[in-house]
Every structure is written in C-alpha cells, then in structure tokens.
Amino acid sequence: MKKKWLLSIFASFMLVSGIGINAAEAATAEELTSTAKQYLGAPYKYGGTNIQTGIDCSGFTRYVFSQFGITLKRSSKEQYTQGTAVSKSDLQPGDLVFFNTSGSGISHVGIYLGDGQFISATTSDGVDIDDINDPYYWGSRYVGARRVAEFTTEQAEEVKEAAIDYSIYASRGEVATRLAQALNLDTSDTNSSFVDVKPEAKYAGAVTALQKLAVFTGDDNGKFNPGSPITRGQLAKVLVLAYGLELKGEAPTFADVPADHWAYEYVSILASNGIAFGKNDGTFGVDDYATLEHLDIFIERIQNLK
Known part of the structure; x- marks a missing residue:
C-alpha cells in the first residue's frame, strides 16, 4: 500500500532554552497532528528511529516534533521531564501523553490528537491511533501529560470547537x-x-x-x-x-x-x-x-x- 509522507511545511519557531515550553509562533496544533497522521501504518522497531524501516514510540514523537524545529529527548522517560505538566482534563492537541506499559514507570509516549484520541508507534500495529481512555488497555496505564509547545490561539479555538477531527485517515x-x-x-x-x-x-x-x-x-x-x-x-x-x-x-x-x-x-x-x-x-x-x-x-x- 502506498504511503503518503510529509509535505514541506514552512513554520518558524522561537525556542526557549531549558525544559520550558517551546513557543510555536507560526505553527498550529492541526499542522502538528496532521503531520503525525501522515505516518499511520509506519512499522514499529524497538530502538528504531527511521519512519520507513522502523521506529519506536519516543523515536516517533521526536521525529514528528523535529519537523517543527522542536527537539525532544530520546527516551519516553526523558521526554516526560520536558515542558510542563498538564492535567488530563486540560489536554490539548499536540500535548505528549505518557503511559506505563511495562510495570516499571514511563515506557510509552504518544501525541494527543483531541477527542480522547492519541497517536503513537505501537509494538502491535506500528503507528496507530488509540483511545486514551480505552478500558481494555490504555486507560489503566495512563500516567500523565506534558506540554512542550504552545500553538497559535486561533488554531486552538478551532480544535476546541471541533467535536471530531475528521482529517484522521480511516485505518x-x-x-x-x-x-x-x-x-x-x-x-x-x-x-x-x-x-x-x-x-x-x-x-x-x-x-x-x-x-x-x-x-x-x-x-x-x-x-x-x-x-x-x-x-x-x-x-x-x-x-x-x-x-x-x-x-x-x-x-x-x-x-x-x-x-x-x-x-x-x-x-x-x-x-x-x-x-x-x-x-x-x-x-x-x-x-x-x-x-x-x-x-x-x-x-x-x-x-x-x-
């Protein structure tokens, strides 16, 4: 099946040093999440960093954010130290969401899309979209979220008003x-x-x-x-x-x-x-x-x- 890979996106960013939030002045949450969805179906590989031959969860989030000039640390545990903490009730598209899938702390990370959905590189299905509150798996393993970028106010309002993000490709x-x-x-x-x-x-x-x-x-x-x-x-x-x-x-x-x-x-x-x-x-x-x-x-x- 053919893959649709990322189109060139021109956006400028003012990066804040340390572990604070990156100010994405010209970026929108939709641009980030739409970019992430371009890789649906990409294969999973433990320790992988290549979107075409295999990538793991933190490699995927790191790769997507890098398209916008934002540098994330390599592992999910390290990424959990970046940005600022966000409560589950205040999640916004573009936030990083973290899970304990191994029983020993942070072991999985994804990108929140809105409407209770997030996208991540999974061991079973590769890059896939899941329900953050899935009672059979993700819901009980949710740990927390971090905001590593602030998007434009205009787009934030548009996303908030949308009940369902219909730009999601049907898996x-x-x-x-x-x-x-x-x-x-x-x-x-x-x-x-x-x-x-x-x-x-x-x-x-x-x-x-x-x-x-x-x-x-x-x-x-x-x-x-x-x-x-x-x-x-x-x-x-x-x-x-x-x-x-x-x-x-x-x-x-x-x-x-x-x-x-x-x-x-x-x-x-x-x-x-x-x-x-x-x-x-x-x-x-x-x-x-x-x-x-x-x-x-x-x-x-x-x-x-x-």
Whole structure:
C-alpha cells in the first residue's frame, strides 16, 4: 500500500532554552497532528528511529516534533521531564501523553490528537491511533501529560470547537469497527486468524466477524494490518462486499479507474448507487486515503438506499 509522507511545511519557531515550553509562533496544533497522521501504518522497531524501516514510540514523537524545529529527548522517560505538566482534563492537541506499559514507570509516549484520541508507534500495529481512555488497555496505564509547545490561539479555538477531527485517515481497524457496528454484527468472537490481530485488541471482534463474511482478506503474510490507512478504492470493495451492493444502471467513468483496474467493478457499483462521487478533475481518487468522514458518509448513504 502506498504511503503518503510529509509535505514541506514552512513554520518558524522561537525556542526557549531549558525544559520550558517551546513557543510555536507560526505553527498550529492541526499542522502538528496532521503531520503525525501522515505516518499511520509506519512499522514499529524497538530502538528504531527511521519512519520507513522502523521506529519506536519516543523515536516517533521526536521525529514528528523535529519537523517543527522542536527537539525532544530520546527516551519516553526523558521526554516526560520536558515542558510542563498538564492535567488530563486540560489536554490539548499536540500535548505528549505518557503511559506505563511495562510495570516499571514511563515506557510509552504518544501525541494527543483531541477527542480522547492519541497517536503513537505501537509494538502491535506500528503507528496507530488509540483511545486514551480505552478500558481494555490504555486507560489503566495512563500516567500523565506534558506540554512542550504552545500553538497559535486561533488554531486552538478551532480544535476546541471541533467535536471530531475528521482529517484522521480511516485505518483498517477503525473501518472494521464502525462497519461491524453499522451492520449490527456479532463481535463476540475475537479469535481472528490474522497473525497481527490479538484477541484483546479493540477491533478483534469486528475484524473476525467481517473476515467470516469474506469482506476483509489479509496480505500475503497473513496480516490484517489494522493500523494501516485504507484507500478509497479498497473502501469501495469492502462496502460493496459488506452490503452486497449491485450495479444500478450505467455507472459513471473515472479517469483513474480504467476498465482493467482491480477496483473498477467495486467503484462502478458504489458510484452507480450514488454512494461515492468523483472529483472535479474527473478522477475518483482511487488511491487516496479515505477519511473517517468518507466512511461515515458512505455508510449513511448505503443505509438510506431504497
């Protein structure tokens, strides 16, 4: 699956010495969190610092912040000494959140995104988005947060007003979770045959249920890749199979989905039913990553079909 890596972002910073907060004069919280999301699905590697070949949790936060001229220390324990402490109730997008996953103090760090979500490099799913209050894992392991940068007031207000950050790319795990819920599937069986879907994962039941319906298939290595983003073409296939949609009349054509394209049938069916539409340039955006907004809108339109 293709990766979308960071576009050049031009922002100036005034760095404060010591362990105080960096004043990000030209940066916004959205720029930082959007940058972090560009790396969804990047592989995990203990001690790794390379976003393409493998990176660990503190390496990931360090790498993202470095794009904005902010230097973080190497380990999660060291990063916990930077900036200023922030209570859980006062978290803002861009804050660093810390967890005790080893039983011996700070051992994991991520970047808070807002709406109770954070992004981090995990041992199971690589760079992934999780719920900070997840009762099955993260919630009980949360330790605290640090603010290492102050973002512009204008952006802070915009983020505060947004109930959901719909710029988040839809990961395969999140698609499975929301789709299983929309279909009212029995998700009690969490024993998926995918080697990277552990029974205790929050999406395990949904993945297993959809796997039984042959909606989702893994890669050549038997992996589901729950943290990887899904493209609009792949999402079209998943929705067509999940809902048993059929071609309705003559489907519109798209410049980037010729008749011999693997997604042609699925895109045609989705478009012929008025579920998905193309772009102004005549393309479908078949290889573009789908967002949670795309997913929710498509599901709603399917449910409203007569």
